[in-house]
Amino acid sequence: xxxxxxxxxxxxxxxxxxxxxxxxxxxxxxxxxxxxxxxxxxxxxxxxxxxxxxxxxxxxxxxxxxxxxxxxxxxxxxxxxxxxxxxxxxxxxxxxxxxxxxxxxxxxxxxxxxxxxxxxxxxxxxxxxxxxxxxxxxxxxxxxxxxxxxxxxxxxxxxxxxxxxxxxxxxxxxxxxxxxxxxxxxxxxxxxxxxxxxxxxxxxxxxxxxxxxxxxxxxxxxxxxxxxxxxxxxxxxxxxxxxxxxxxxxxxxxxxxxxxxxxxxxxxxxxxxxx
Amino acid sequence: xxxxxxxxxxxxxxxxxxxxxxxxxxxxxxxxxxxxxxxxxxxxxxxxxxxxxxxxxxxxxxxxxxxxxxxxxxxxxxxxxxxxxxxxxxxxxxxxxxxxxxxxxxxxxxxxxxxxxxxxxxxxxxxxxxxxxxxxxxxxxxxxxxxxxxxxxxxxxxxxxxxxxxxxxxxxxxxxxxxxxxxxxxxxxxxxxxxxxxxxxxxxxxxxxxxxxxxxxxxxxxxxxxxxxxxxxxxxxxxxxxxxxxxxxxxxxxxxxxxxxxxxxxxxxxxxxxxxxxxxxxxxxxxx
Numbered sequence: 001x002x003x004x005x006x007x008x009x010x011x012x013x014x015x016x017x018x019x020x021x022x023x024x025x026x027x028x029x030x031x032x033x034x035x036x037x038x039x040x041x042x043x044x045x046x047x048x049x050x051x052x053x054x055x056x057x058x059x060x061x062x063x064x065x066x067x068x069x070x071x072x073x074x075x076x077x078x079x080x081x082x083x084x085x086x087x088x089x090x091x092x093x094x095x096x097x098x099x100x101x102x103x104x105x106x107x108x109x110x111x112x113x114x115x116x117x118x119x120x121x122x123x124x125x126x127x128x129x130x131x132x133x134x135x136x137x138x139x140x141x142x143x144x145x146x147x148x149x150x151x152x153x154x155x156x157x158x159x160x161x162x163x164x165x166x167x168x169x170x171x172x173x174x175x176x177x178x179x180x181x182x183x184x185x186x187x188x189x190x191x192x193x194x195x196x197x198x199x200x201x202x203x204x205x206x207x208x209x210x211x212x213x214x215x216x217x218x219x220x221x222x223x224x225x226x227x228x229x230x231x232x233x234x235x236x237x238x239x240x241x242x243x244x245x246x247x248x249x250x251x252x253x254x255x256x257x258x259x260x261x262x263x264x265x266x267x268x269x270x271x272x273x274x275x
Numbered sequence: 276x277x278x279x280x281x282x283x284x285x286x287x288x289x290x291x292x293x294x295x296x297x298x299x300x301x302x303x304x305x306x307x308x309x310x311x312x313x314x315x316x317x318x319x320x321x322x323x324x325x326x327x328x329x330x331x332x333x334x335x336x337x338x339x340x341x342x343x344x345x346x347x348x349x350x351x352x353x354x355x356x357x358x359x360x361x362x363x364x365x366x367x368x369x370x371x372x373x374x375x376x377x378x379x380x381x382x383x384x385x386x387x388x389x390x391x392x393x394x395x396x397x398x399x400x401x402x403x404x405x406x407x408x409x410x411x412x413x414x415x416x417x418x419x420x421x422x423x424x425x426x427x428x429x430x431x432x433x434x435x436x437x438x439x440x441x442x443x444x445x446x447x448x449x450x451x452x453x454x455x456x457x458x459x460x461x462x463x464x465x466x467x468x469x470x471x472x473x474x475x476x477x478x479x480x481x482x483x484x485x486x487x488x489x490x491x492x493x494x495x496x497x498x499x500x501x502x503x504x505x506x507x508x509x510x511x512x513x514x515x516x517x518x519x520x521x522x523x524x525x526x527x528x529x530x531x532x533x534x535x536x537x538x539x540x541x542x543x544x545x546x547x548x549x550x551x552x553x554x555x556x557x558x559x560x561x562x563x
Contacts, residue, residue, distance in 0.1 A: 021378070021379055021439065090286060092285065119304055122303075126534070145292075146300070149293065206386060228392050249388065250385055254384075
């Protein structure tokens with residue numbers, strides 16, 4: 001059957017692409033745990049012959065990636081904690097209240113969501129210096145929030161709109177107040193959306209390089225992407241150590257991605273597109 | 276009335292925060308663009324449109340504009356085309372479908388700093404992965420080729436890296452749109468004797484056309500304004516061959532310390548983005 005053979009050609013193509021896209025990431029991680037003498041052996045071997053954790057250990061302790069890991073985790077988490085309550089309340093308000101001129105407020109949120117970060121950088125830097133927020137954790141978290149908050153808000157609006165309104169009508173008949181309806185009915189119903197949005201906001205914040213670059217100066221405040229940015233100019237690092245640093249920066253995201261797989265795709269296709 | 280006021284009350288935190296964190300800095304950029312301001316200097320001098328004039332008359336501005344347009348056009352359309360083909364292929368996979376979808380999606384969530392760093396290393400002449408593979412295949416000149424540091428190839432190489440990260444995004448979005456097509460539609464077309472190409476153009480494409488247009492706009496905005504990937508991958512070099520506008524903004528502001536000029540360029544970049552934003556808003560309202 002002609003059609004069938006073409007269909008399996010498609011299947012083969014999809015698999016080849018999947019594997020090809022994955023190889024660079026796998027290669028990085030394998031290099032991080034490969035013994036030094038195996039690095040440049042020909043022919044290439046994907047899997048290391050022996051495991052060597054020394055690069056990861058050196059990166060984590062000597063090269064302070066443990067500290068940077070802590071900074072990235074804390075700053076990203078804080079920006080998620082700032083963003084989510086605002087996102088939830090705004091999504092709720094837009095989807096459940098008849099607000100006059102609602103269209104314009106919505107456009108305002110969408111606009112804020114789409115403003116390019118690079119344009120905010122100069123004034124943000126100046127204000128941060130004026131307010132003594134330069135080179136502080138709070139300053140960086142606020143910088144992250146300039147995109148984390150519009151992002152979370154925009155995606156949450158989409159999720160709340162998907163929840164049918166009949167739900168609250170029956171709750172209202174039962175005499176539940178609006179606040180109770182939000183807390184006991186809507187938020188549990190929007191749970192998938194809330195988890196997906198929080199995850200994607202976290203990843204967005206984890207990815208940040210530009211705000212860290214302009215707002216953070218001290219070494220002990222550096223985040224993982226900033227540290228990597230500085231290190232790419234350091235030619236004394238061995239390949240194994242470099243890739244160990246990349247691996248440390250990637251693993252938490254990979255972990256979230258694998259364990260919360262179903263939330264990701266749902267979140268992505270609900271309007272989560274800032275990149 | 277009361278309804279509207281309660282709703283507005285709930286919107287207040289978001290509107291307030293977005294105003295302080297996004298709109299005020301944006302207005303500040305517009306305001307600064309009319310002043311001569313030095314980073315670390317004292318005071319600012321109103322210069323009217325001078326910053327804009329000096330940008331328009333500088334070759335660096337036109338060079339960056341040209342590179343940016345190339346960068347956008349050669350990123351967006353090939354990525355859309357490739358992503359659509361892969362999405363259609365993925366749609367036909369039956370076994371391990373979700374697993375494969377996840378594997379294809381993965382590059383999109385890898386932190387941009389790691390993407391740049393990893394590719395620099397993979398493309399290192401003589402010792403990188405590409406060089407090792409080329410050397411094993413006997414292609415010595417390819418093994419020695421400095422992909423990211425030769426002016427002829429840096430932009431092209433950056434386009435490949437951008438595609439590595441961007442195509443997965445397109446695949447996931449188009450794949451989602453494909454799920455709305457019923458099997459009956461394909462059957463009808465197959466019964467009518469349509470080959471796979473005709474099936475694609477007459478059955479698939481009409482369903483995903485809207486999604487493709489939206490993706491083209493979104494990806495344009497993402498690519499036009501992304502400082503980090505290019506800064507970390509090539510830092511604009513060699514010989515400015517990859518200096519896109521976001522990099523020029525950063526350079527003007529934080530290396531030449533000319534905040535007024537950096538702001539003026541930011542405002543000009545925003546104009547392009549505004550066209551995209553206006554389009555997105557109309558699209559959204561039209562869909563309702």
